[in-house]
Amino acid sequence: MQPPRFWQNPPDAPGWKARALAPLAALTAAVTARRVARRADGYRAPVPVICVGNVHLGGTGKTPAVMALVERLLARGVKVHVVSRGYGGSEKAVLRVDPGRHDAARVGDEPLMLAAFAPVWVARDRAAGVRAAVAAGAGAVLLDDGFQNPSVIQDAAILTVDAREGFGNGRVAPAGPLREPVATALRRADLVLTLGDAEAQARFDALWSVAPLPRLAAEAKPLQTGMDWQGLAVFAFAGIGRPGKFFDTLRRLGADLRGTVALDDHQPIGDALLKRIATEAGALGAELVTTEKDAVRLPPEWRGRMLILPVRLEPVDWAPIDSLFERLGL
Template sequence: MRAPGFWFLPPQRRDLRALLLAPLGRLYAAATARRLRRGDEGAYRASVPVICIGNLNVGGVGKTPTVMALVQRLAARGLTAHVVTRGHGGRLQGPVRVDDRRHSAAETGDEPRLLAAFGPVWVAKDRAAGVRAAEAAGARIILLDDGFQNPSVAKDLSLVVVDAEQGFGNGLCLPAGPLREPVETGLARADAVLSIGPAGAQAGFRGLWGGALGSLPHLTARLAPLDTGMDWRGARVLAFAGIGNPAKFFDTLRAEGAELVRAEALDDHQPLSQALLARLEAEAFALDAQLVTTEKDAARLPPAFRPRVLTLVVRLEFDAPEALDHLLAPLLPPMPPSVPPQA
């Protein structure tokens, strides 16, 4: 389902629908708080550091690119991070290590298959079981993807990710707004906030939500296309995307110079059926356009169809990478001293 627009009106402009649903939102928040209190008592404490990448909002905010960036940042320190994820949209219960050659997106979900290109990924509906499996496989550090409201695993560091443009929406919990729990409640458990978006959106986010962040470390980053050698300037494309915010993908294509002759916004994680793909291919042919999609959607394409679709690859770029390193430092072994080159 697509998120209703009134969820993302600023708190001072909440409309009647949000106000009428607000009592249900308070009940939702109370249920989340009760579940967290009960679960914390039996949380599994891993023998290695566990870093949680989570959010307060439902839907996509940029967690997957954040996990990718953290895996690569840790790899630069000589650490292979294991990712433990629920595998949204997949049918496997796990814990099972994702094998791109053996598993389909229908089994694991699209994001785990995408992340598996960067390092070991475990799908586990039971997060604690997934963490144990990663430990048994020799993990020295674990990234818990989207587990901020899951109390079954103790976290050593919790990073709350937010879309700078959308912020925390109208500040209300489901179904009155986009939040899983109130902002002040969630941020009280967080160690840092990462807002993702361009400079203008970042300024707006700080203006609206800076007070709620208080003294909490605030990292900023943006998504930027990866240079794959593809020149998008003047390319006629029919773009489709089933991510949290398809409009951002379409805007990125336009910014790269592509001529977007049609944009098909799908629901997040929507299955790419043969009928849907056949329709999109026929429309692209009629418009003399090339099909293009996101990395996450490409992970759900049938293998035989993938060569017919181009992928726009984006990566997360931190505005101050040293701030991230400072945040991670207490959990990591010290870097070995550099050896000066011999004369």
Template sequence: MRTPSYWFTSPDSLDWRARLLAPLGWLYGLGTARRVARAGSGYHASVPVICIGNINAGGTGKTPTTIALAQRLISKGIEVHIVSRGHRGSEEGPLRVEEGRHKADQVGDEPLLMAAFAPTWIARDRVKGVKAAEDAGAEIILMDDGFQNPSVHKTLSIVVVDAVKGFGNARCIPAGPLREPVRAGMKRADILLSIGHSRAQAKFVQDWGGEIACPHSSAQLVPLQTGMDWQGMDVLAFAGIGLPDKFFATVSDLGANLLRAEALADHQPLTEALMKRLEVEAAALGAQLVTTEKDAVRLPDSFRRRVLTVPVRLELLDWDVIDGAIAEIMAD
């Protein structure tokens, strides 16, 4: 088995802080292992539950994966419901998210975005969320995140990873980016989905292929064709997502002149004050404000027509692995 090169060449792996914090990371991983060990007592739903999770903390592409999978299942005539925890500040639930009725600060930006594609529920208690979806007629439930949460039995677990970042320095929080060790997570995963361009995919397999103990699929995020001509447009882009640099690269790849890139905290509230500051800066540069779909749902109403959005969709290179796994669980 090949030892991941990140362990030798990543700046994080050589950082004295990561080495100093390694014992705390080991304890964090041990705590995750103990929590996951209680999975046998989890609630067994009457319909299949597909978990779209990760072992990295932060953004890996779970939301676009959930949307892509929901669209795939719906195209096959399957009644799909999504269950999410929401985020800090959102309602306790279980609550069905409605686009025209709810705002991001009530239900979370990701659930609000996903609700445009399939019935979506938020619930701090995942069991209650799953039961609400069951009662509403779901034939398959997509559980957004929760791979390390043992309260609900997962029929199928898809672990999502960014192919560029990989598993970082392979250490657990706070010494690294992981919620649990790679090998432990891969043993429980049914499918690994890596997201990134072809060069990143090749590097990911080179570095981490020896740790992957489950079927592996790959995908990439592709801008949705909306008819907007980005070529030569001067823009100020801002993003409050897990990996904002990926969005900024997408904007540049579309041909826009990225004059300024503002990386915000994940889920950061887009207050009137913040948006006015960005608008003033954009005006001084002669630039158009641009953001992500996920950020767009958090915009104040007065700014919705003044900010352009770059929607992206997940494209799997091969659906066979996921289609086959879903066919199996539907046949049981």
């Protein structure tokens, strides 16, 4: 589903629809605030717990952010585990993800992808997931999402923000794209991670000020695999938070983008859908290409029949993250 266009109005001119929905937005904010207030009663883990979350209802790039933090912690010798709700998966118990035995339908696409880098636990009850990670020897836990969840006491919280989208019109849903007011969220955060190219970062600078919080600007860039995309005829499909960003990346790489299909985030990708997309691609003389996250949702027989474009987060400067880790003793 596409969000209402007025959600992206400038913060100083949100529009009449946002103003008309202000009473409902106030109710959403109050419910979230009441929920967050219970965090003092959450589980206190014996190891640092870092939440990577957001204040936005849509995708903001949490998955590449978690992946980058995992790699940074591993490089520092930290035995990091990831705990995720497993959105899109059917598993209800606490489960350590095994890419060799589990699929996205059971554990969710993001946990399945992250499990290639570090131990990942899916748990509807995040406190139970953190306990399981600690029992298995975790030296630190990354919470994938859960910024508004009170069940675990967070030693640090990193807010991810799409630099181009920013905080939209700055209003809480349904008047805007936010789960809670920006100012309220920033009081609980330790660092703001803005994702986007230089132009997007400059746009964020012009519209928003998040001082005095430390800020890390980063961009998700294609992983150098030796693949030459220049002039390659491709047909792209993606079911991520913002599929258009994936299509734009292919264009920047010089690919001849002959067709695109934007799926819903976490949308199941079945045989019938793939056959239709493959037929369209074949008629256009193009190869199929998708994202790393979508690839884990493909039926096994389709995984070798298309190209995958992996991306990795490249921060301008790791210093804000390293300082946060050092404060936590990591």
